[in-house]
Amino acid sequence: MRRPLIYGLILLFSLLMIIIWWPVNDSNCSPVNLLRLKKQNFPVKATQVVVKPWLGEHHVYGIFQVPDEYKESRFFMLSIPGDRKYCSRPFGYRQNYDDVFAEPGTHLIRRYIRSRIAIKMIFQGLYFQLNNPQNWTLTFPKLNVN
Numbered sequence: 361m362r363r364p365l366i367y368g369l370i371l372l373f374s375l376l377m378i379i380i381w382w383p384v385n386d387s388n389c390s391p392v393n394l395l396r397l398k399k400q401n402f403p404v405k406a407t408q409v410v411v412k413p414w415l416g417e418h419h420v421y422g423i424f425q426v427p428d429e430y431k432e433s434r435f436f437m438l439s440i441p442g443d444r445k446y447c448s449r450p451f452g453y454r455q456n457y458d459d460v461f462a463e464p465g466t467h468l469i470r471r472y473i474r475s476r477i478a479i480k481m482i483f484q485g486l487y488f489q490l491n492n493p494q495n496w497t498l499t500f501p502k503l504n505v506n
Contacts, residue, residue, distance in 0.1 A: 416475065
């Protein structure tokens with residue numbers, strides 16, 4: 361009776377470790393976009409960070425207050441601790457998220473990271489760095505002023 365339980369727990373633990381450490385590349389940073397960001401960029405620090413991966417999907421994110429001029433930006437890059445970078449296209453902006461309200465002339469962007477990546481970083485001892493809003497940065501290419 362005990363032997364199947366022990367084997368089941370070992371299997372469950374092994375599957376959990378495989379899921380956590382499976383390499384995930386969910387960034388679509390093209391070399392051209394990265395070169396644009398290295399030349400001229402506009403960084404924005406997070407206003408608030410939520411790190412609760414144990415609650416499941418969509419519980420690890422940062423909220424950023426971005427000037428309205430960057431609503432039409434074609435892409436941005438999210439940088440988090442552990443030298444991880446994720447490029448994506450902006451979509452869905454609002455004036456408030458989780459009791460954080462945008463100041464006049466700005467809008468809010470909420471950017472998620474995978475819970476699996478957050479759990480991996482917590483096991484690596486990066487919880488406090490991940491939970492610090494100063495360590496989350498959205499970087500936009502500088503706007504061309506004509």
